[in-house]
Amino acid sequence: MTWLAKPGLRHPTLRCNALGFTRRDYEGKISTLCAGCGHDSISAAIIQACWELDIQPHRVAKLSGIGCSSKTPDYFLGQSHGFNTVHGRMPSVLTGANLANRDLIYLGVSGDGDSASIGIGQFVHAIRRGVNMTYIVENNGVYGLTKGQFSATADQGSMSKKGAVNADAPLDMVTMALQLGASYVGRGFSGDKRQLVPLIKGALAHRGAAFLDVISPCVAFNNHAGSTRSYDWVREHNEAVSRLDVVPPRAEIVADYAPGEAIEVEQHDGSVLRLHKLADDYDPRDRIAAMNLVQQRQARDGIATGLLYVDPGADDLHGHLGTVDTPLNALGADTLSPGSEALERINASLR
Ligand SMILES: Cc1ncc(C[n+]2csc(CCOP(=O)(O)OP(=O)(O)O)c2C)c(N)n1
Ligand code: SF4
Ligand SMILES: [Mg+2]
Numbered sequence: 001m002t003w004l005a006k007p008g009l010r011h012p013t014l015r016c017n018a019l020g021f022t023r024r025d026y027e028g029k030i031s032t033l034c035a036g037c038g039h040d041s042i043s044a045a046i047i048q049a050c051w052e053l054d055i056q057p058h059r060v061a062k063l064s065g066i067g068c069s070s071k072t073p074d075y076f077l078g079q080s081h082g083f084n085t086v087h088g089r090m091p092s093v094l095t096g097a098n099l100a101n102r103d104l105i106y107l108g109v110s111g112d113g114d115s116a117s118i119g120i121g122q123f124v125h126a127i128r129r130g131v132n133m134t135y136i137v138e139n140n141g142v143y144g145l146t147k148g149q150f151s152a153t154a155d156q157g158s159m160s161k162k163g164a165v166n167a168d169a170p171l172d173m174v175t176m177a178l179q180l181g182a183s184y185v186g187r188g189f190s191g192d193k194r195q196l197v198p199l200i201k202g203a204l205a206h207r208g209a210a211f212l213d214v215i216s217p218c219v220a221f222n223n224h225a226g227s228t229r230s231y232d233w234v235r236e237h238n239e240a241v242s243r244l245d246v247v248p249p250r251a252e253i254v255a256d257y258a259p260g261e262a263i264e265v266e267q268h269d270g271s272v273l274r275l276h277k278l279a280d281d282y283d284p285r286d287r288i289a290a291m292n293l294v295q296q297r298q299a300r301d302g303i304a305t306g307l308l309y310v311d312p313g314a315d316d317l318h319g320h321l322g323t324v325d326t327p328l329n330a331l332g333a334d335t336l337s338p339g340s341e342a343l344e345r346i347n348a349s350l351r
Helices: 038-052 068-075 090-100 112-118 120-128 173-180 193-205 231-237 287-299 317-321 340-350
Strands: 060-064 081-084 105-111 133-139 184-189 209-215 238-240 242-247 262-266 272-277 303-310
Touching: 038 068, 038 133, 038 193, 038 209, 060 068, 060 090, 068 081, 068 105, 068 133, 090 105, 090 112, 090 120, 090 133, 090 317, 105 112, 112 120, 112 133, 112 173, 120 133, 120 173, 120 209, 133 193, 173 184, 173 209, 173 287, 173 303, 184 193, 193 209, 193 242, 193 303, 231 238, 242 303, 272 303, 287 303
Parallel strands: 060 081, 060 105, 105 133, 133 209, 184 209, 238 303
Antiparallel strands: 184 303, 242 272, 262 272
């Protein structure tokens, strides 16, 4: 059995959001992943973030590749648009969908194998083009679905369940996303929902390429001593740079922190990212500082988590291309085919 239907019964007093939906309305089918898999916690965080942001489920398009991580869109947002693409090809399908209909909220879900190996070229180009999306990599350091081979993000020297040592240097997707021009970059941990939910909310509210690398332990193949993606190892080495709150446009902004201890960053849609600094002098609006911090922490076996970089004024692919505000799939025949005289004029201008 590949999926299980969820019982429709729900408690009558479940809290509703501004749209009158409960969290259950943002769920999907029952997960068939291993009990304790980090990916299920990320699905729960996505459900919570969309519920808290009062997102209309039909406005979301969720896309994925192949892998345990890429199966997860079946387990959340059951009323949204979905496309489970080919291995590593989620970014180009998402880019095409986004070009056709800019009005949807695009959520790309992928794995470290899906995005850092077979799909690396796709990942690179979607990020550098500034596609307006939230791109989440559920990073467990292995190919979980095909039984635990090291992925390209596995740390050098980390040990597999059977004792093999990974000889290759790891590829760090956060560093790559920063270098490629992503305008919202964060790293989370599936075991820290308090940090992860606002990270996802901020990414969904952001215009431009938002990238989140979420460390997500694979309990079946990469949760043993010697692994650097196990729950224990990540809990011991996690160093958060900030604590994030996301305040939607209509909510009153209440200051509950001392001056100098937090900064506020307003995004395009009017939402405010309120960052309570945990690391001294860290400004998430400085791309170079973010790259340095990630490398410095890695050099001493630490994992920097939190919102690492944001450019609140970023533009997206549609801004770069100068496309019209109307979604291209809603343009009528008259606009798309303006007639032979207009074509003549265009041809003449090119001669
Ligand atoms: C073209 C192609 N090559 C290889 C595979 C086999 N395959 C399926 S999932 C996967 C890797 C998945 O790893 P990851 O993206 O990290 O997901 P996880 O299962 O760890 O969440 C591979 C190699 C495939 N399905 N298609
Ligand atoms: S094999 Fe690993 S990644 Fe896949 S569902 Fe099980 S714990 Fe999760
Ligand atoms: Mg993986």
